[in-house]
């Protein structure tokens with residue numbers, strides 16, 4: 001499959017879950033990849049898997065909340081491949097807590113990885129993406145659209161990612177850059193395991209999807225692959241739920 005042949009795609013959070021599945025999907029479709037994450041061993045495993053499909057894949061350890069590391073990762077991508085065609089911001093954390101006990105440190109950490117990290121990657125990549133009418137896909141969440149208990153910082157950060165996505169889409173659309181986000185819910189990864197907090201009310205947490213089941217990260221990878229493809233070139237500033245209809 002050559003869907004993304006010769007296209008250079010930068011992905012954060014590529015070590016596990018949705019980011020890993022997305023990297024592998026794009027590798028099978030011919031993309032050249034630059035993958036970043038903080039989980040070094042898992043990142044190397046994703047790199048090996050992508051290369052096994054013939055993809056030219058490079059990686060760097062990068063904490064998206066660290067400005068100089070983000071700047072370095074984007075310049076390394078351009079130094080190596082001379083271009084960036086698409087950026088996919090998947091890296092994220094979810095720190096569970098009863099809201100009245102949520103520490104400020106955890107609140108700020110969540111915003112700094114999920115929201116500020118997404119902003120910094122976009123900011124550094126946009127000048128390069130503009131040269132190729134590129135695209136950005138940010139991973140938001142259904143928690144940007146409907147309340148979730150015990151995750152107030154996470155929900156606020158993901159609503160911020162949605163707002164950031166639309167603002168960038170409006171600002172850069174006329175220059176040929178598309179910016180969209182996906183809002184997953186109920187995807188089987190480490191992050192969707194039950195929270196380790198005292199006495200959670202599970203009834204508040206389980207917003208049943210009509211499909212009645214969780215989905216694999218590959219389903220989100222397929223949607224992201226479409227959004228960064230040429231077929232999706234008229235989609236801009238959109239947010240797409242992929243949650244089995246939980247918020248329908």
Ligand SMILES: NC(=O)c1ccc[n+]([C@@H]2O[C@H](COP(=O)([O-])OP(=O)(O)OC[C@H]3O[C@@H](n4cnc5c(N)ncnc54)[C@H](O)[C@@H]3O)[C@@H](O)[C@H]2O)c1
Pocket residue numbers: 012013014015016017018019036037038039062063064065090091092093113139140141142183184185186187188189190191192217
């Ligand atoms: N699983 C779900 O149901 C679900 C639902 C909605 C949104 N999401 C979002 O999908 C994205 C991927 O999550 P996942 O479900 O695959 O979970 P995951 O925990 O498997 O993946 C998160 C990845 O981000 C990386 N990461 C964490 N902090 C980082 C940092 N500071 N810098 C760089 N990388 C960092 C982790 O090492 C990991 O590889 C997240 O943004 C998450 O909020 C997931």
